[in-house]
Amino acid sequence: MTRVAVVGGGVVGLSCAWWLARSGCSVDVVDPAPGQGASYAAAGMLAPLSEVVPTEDHVLRFGLHSLQLWPAFAEALETDWGSGIGLRRGGTLLVAHDVGDAEELQRFATLLAREGFEATCLGSRAVRDLEPALSPRVVSGLHLRGEHSVDNRAVVRALLSACARAGVRVHRHAGSLVLDCDRVVGVRTENGLTHAEVVVVAAGHRSDEVLAAAGLDGGRRLVRSVKGQILRLDGTPGLLRHTVRARVAGEQVYLVPRDSGEVVVGATSEDVGDDTRLTAEGIHRLLQAALTVVPGLADHELSDAVARLRPATPDNAPVIGPTTTPGLLLATGHFRGGVLMAPATAHAVTALVQGAPTSPLVEALAPARFGRPTPAAGRYATALDQS
Amino acid sequence: MTRVAVVGGGVVGLSCAWWLARSGCSVDVVDPAPGQGASYAAAGMLAPLSEVVPTEDHVLRFGLHSLQLWPAFAEALETDWGSGIGLRRGGTLLVAHDVGDAEELQRFATLLAREGFEATCLGSRAVRDLEPALSPRVVSGLHLRGEHSVDNRAVVRALLSACARAGVRVHRHAGSLVLDCDRVVGVRTENGLTHAEVVVVAAGHRSDEVLAAAGLDGGRRLVRSVKGQILRLDGTPGLLRHTVRARVAGEQVYLVPRDSGEVVVGATSEDVGDDTRLTAEGIHRLLQAALTVVPGLADHELSDAVARLRPATPDNAPVIGPTTTPGLLLATGHFRGGVLMAPATAHAVTALVQGAPTSPLVEALAPARFGRPTPAAGRYATALDQS
Numbered sequence: 104m105t106r107v108a109v110v111g112g113g114v115v116g117l118s119c120a121w122w123l124a125r126s127g128c129s130v131d132v133v134d135p136a137p138g139q140g141a142s143y144a145a146a147g148m149l150a151p152l153s154e155v156v157p158t159e160d161h162v163l164r165f166g167l168h169s170l171q172l173w174p175a176f177a178e179a180l181e182t183d184w185g186s187g188i189g190l191r192r193g194g195t196l197l198v199a200h201d202v203g204d205a206e207e208l209q210r211f212a213t214l215l216a217r218e219g220f221e222a223t224c225l226g227s228r229a230v231r232d233l234e235p236a237l238s239p240r241v242v243s244g245l246h247l248r249g250e251h252s253v254d255n256r257a258v259v260r261a262l263l264s265a266c267a268r269a270g271v272r273v274h275r276h277a278g279s280l281v282l283d284c285d286r287v288v289g290v291r292t293e294n295g296l297t298h299a300e301v302v303v304v305a306a307g308h309r310s311d312e313v314l315a316a317a318g319l320d321g322g323r324r325l326v327r328s329v330k331g332q333i334l335r336l337d338g339t340p341g342l343l344r345h346t347v348r349a350r351v352a353g354e355q356v357y358l359v360p361r362d363s364g365e366v367v368v369g370a371t372s373e374d375v376g377d378d379t380r381l382t383a384e385g386i387h388r389l390l391q392a393a394l395t396v397v398p399g400l401a402d403h404e405l406s407d408a409v410a411r412l413r414p415a416t417p418d419n420a421p422v423i424g425p426t427t428t429p430g431l432l433l434a435t436g437h438f439r440g441g442v443l444m445a446p447a448t449a450h451a452v453t454a455l456v457q458g459a460p461t462s463p464l465v466e467a468l469a470p471a472r473f474g475r476p477t478p479a480a481g482r483y484a485t486a487l488d489q490s
Numbered sequence: 491m492t493r494v495a496v497v498g499g500g501v502v503g504l505s506c507a508w509w510l511a512r513s514g515c516s517v518d519v520v521d522p523a524p525g526q527g528a529s530y531a532a533a534g535m536l537a538p539l540s541e542v543v544p545t546e547d548h549v550l551r552f553g554l555h556s557l558q559l560w561p562a563f564a565e566a567l568e569t570d571w572g573s574g575i576g577l578r579r580g581g582t583l584l585v586a587h588d589v590g591d592a593e594e595l596q597r598f599a600t601l602l603a604r605e606g607f608e609a610t611c612l613g614s615r616a617v618r619d620l621e622p623a624l625s626p627r628v629v630s631g632l633h634l635r636g637e638h639s640v641d642n643r644a645v646v647r648a649l650l651s652a653c654a655r656a657g658v659r660v661h662r663h664a665g666s667l668v669l670d671c672d673r674v675v676g677v678r679t680e681n682g683l684t685h686a687e688v689v690v691v692a693a694g695h696r697s698d699e700v701l702a703a704a705g706l707d708g709g710r711r712l713v714r715s716v717k718g719q720i721l722r723l724d725g726t727p728g729l730l731r732h733t734v735r736a737r738v739a740g741e742q743v744y745l746v747p748r749d750s751g752e753v754v755v756g757a758t759s760e761d762v763g764d765d766t767r768l769t770a771e772g773i774h775r776l777l778q779a780a781l782t783v784v785p786g787l788a789d790h791e792l793s794d795a796v797a798r799l800r801p802a803t804p805d806n807a808p809v810i811g812p813t814t815t816p817g818l819l820l821a822t823g824h825f826r827g828g829v830l831m832a833p834a835t836a837h838a839v840t841a842l843v844q845g846a847p848t849s850p851l852v853e854a855l856a857p858a859r860f861g862r863p864t865p866a867a868g869r870y871a872t873a874l875d876q877s
Contacts, residue, residue, distance in 0.1 A: 381792040381793075382789055382790065383723050383788055383790045383791075383792055384788035384789065386773065387777035387778060390770055391774060394770060400770050401770055401771035402769055403769065404767040404769060405769060405772075405773050405795070
């Protein structure tokens with residue numbers, strides 16, 4: 104039974120841990136506050152198309168792949184947990200508030216069409232027929248039917264429960280990598296050493312810190328922090344049917360409804376280092392855009408506001424795969440897509456640990472692209488075999 | 491030694507309790523959460539002129555009287571507490587953001603002049619010379635030099651400490667009035683009965699509930715709840731020198747700076763019953779107005795947001811004085827002015843309990859004006875003498 108330790112108990116780390124345990128590994132997760140980082144702030148959109156950036160093809164392909172895995176992943180998770188994780192299949196409605204926004208949205212539709220994706224273009228009346236809560240001033244819309252959302256906080260709770268049932272040990276402490284002859288052999292917490300043949304670093308924006316503490320920083324920062332402020336508004340269920348992503352006078356805002364009546368409103372994207380303060384401007388911009396596009400949110404309760412740090416790599420794609428350090432795998436840098444990409448990452452990491460083949464989609468995300476070359480398959484396998 | 495029980499441990503109830511104890515009474519305060527109601531949300535403005543309404547002469551006169559008492563009250567409190575309560579004497583700057591706002595401000599200046607108060611009118615340049623953080627778009631201003639502010643939360647902490655030192659017993663429980671032969675003889679909590687010759691109801695928006703529970707509701711509601719949402723923004727000290735009260739496209743907002751760098755931004759005023767939810771619209775309107783008039787607040791941290799209920803009487807003036815029920819005094823209904831009017835209320839209540847003469851200012855606030863006639867002085871004094 105392969106022993107694996109996962110450093111980082113966010114949605115990515117916990118998904119990997121759960122999937123590894125289900126595949127027969129003995130798994131430890133080390134995180135002082137599991138699920139309280141970016142996973143806690145996230146909106147839970149499973150929306151690779153809505154977020155597509157022309158230069159980020161790997162992100163789109165891996166996201167689409169993970170979106171396909173989500174329904175089965177959700178079902179397995181809900182069965183294990185015994186409760187729902189709020190999977191909603193209403194699709195995404197992209198809307199434009201003014202004429203300038205509509206031009207931008209049209210360019211986006213052209214981009215999607217060029218990539219071969221179908222999106223239904225809608226005029227003002229048609230978009231409000233689909234989503235009556237939208238302001239009558241909304242000019243146009245684009246319906247992406249295949250995108251979903253989940254309640255990310257429920258997902259974390261479900262993963263923690265599923266991990267426990269699968270025998271995963273969750274250590275609520277800070278942990279540091281332990282090396283022996285340049286090979287990672289485990290993780291140390293204040294409660295002692297946990298031996299592992301493979302250690303997966305899934306520590307989000309703290310991943311460089313974890314590597315650097317073991318002298319494995321590679322001389323170059325792998326993951327930068329991108330701050331996001333995000334709100335939760337609580338009201339009567341049913342106001343919104345779809346995830347709404349709006350362009351409002353050049354600002355972008357998304358509104359993700361839950362069955363409970365909660366609407367998640369996000370998010371700022373700020374390159375300000377490790378700062379998690381809520382700011383007057385950040386909250387104001389989110390509320391301004393949200394209330395402009397869905398006036399019926401005015402009376403909703405502002406029930407939650409948080410800021411967390413997204414982990415972004417230099418090319419904004421996640422970094423998943425082995426490193427030149429035997430025993431050390433990375434699964435981090437998921438930026439805006441941690442919840443979306445969790446199932447695909449869990450599958451990939453489990454395959455890598457088992458020495459099973461991975462797809463070109465996963466190979467494209469290997470650390471090697473940032474000058475952290477993947478060791479020859481043989482060498483990595485050997486490291487595992489020796490243990 | 492006269493025994494007095496005060497129902498309600500907000501800034502008014504605690505001020506009364508402290509002052510009564512200093513004057514030789516034996517005092518109990520009953521409140522499940524002292525200082526956590528409207529006193530917690532308040533901004534701490536000592537600003538009777540800025541808030542003047544033409545039809546509310548009693549409010550203005552009593553407020554001005556209390557403003558004069560504040561410096562000595564603050565000094566006594568700080569001496570007792572051993573720490574500061576953040577008294578700031580920068581005055582209030584009323585500012586108008588657009589031409590319509592400026593016309594309104596001009597009408598306000600005329601009203602003040604008619605009442606005999608001096609206010610310095612300022613053009614755009616002059617107002618920004620006084621307060622450089624104001625937006626260059628601010629059209630005009632009015633400087634009210636004699637108004638102050640205090641840190642209302644520090645005031646509550648100081649009052650609790652001063653009360654303890656003065657021997658006041660604070661019971662952190664809900665309490666109900668106890669009557670014997672139509673006379674109030676004490677307050678009952680889950681821990682037992684506290685006897686008192688005089689009971690002061692200073693329970694803010696809950697005052698009617700307290701009276702009604704003892705069958706003393708008088709058939710008519712004395713105090714209605716007016717909800718206020720209020721924010722605290724934290725940043726580098728020194729951004730603002732004055733309390734700023736701004737008219738911004740017809741909206742009103744006030745910004746009260748603290749020495750710490752905190753700026754209190756308030757407040758909504760909503761007739762929605764006993765509802766203390768923060769709402770999307772409430773927070774948005776406050777931030778919108780605040781950032782428009784002081785753009786430098788953008789990067790401030792949104793460190794606190796709360797909603798509480800102000801107690802307002804039918805004529806918006808507090809109700810202070812004896813009732814037709816022997817042993818029962820009221821000190822409630824301070825609406826937006828609880829912090830401002832606390833010293834004058836404490837003085838008035840202490841005089842009433844001691845049977846000392848009170849001024850016409852205080853007599854004008856007696857419950858009698860709402861059909862709760864003040865008993866003849868003799869009868870009230872007798873009630874005290876018998877005890």
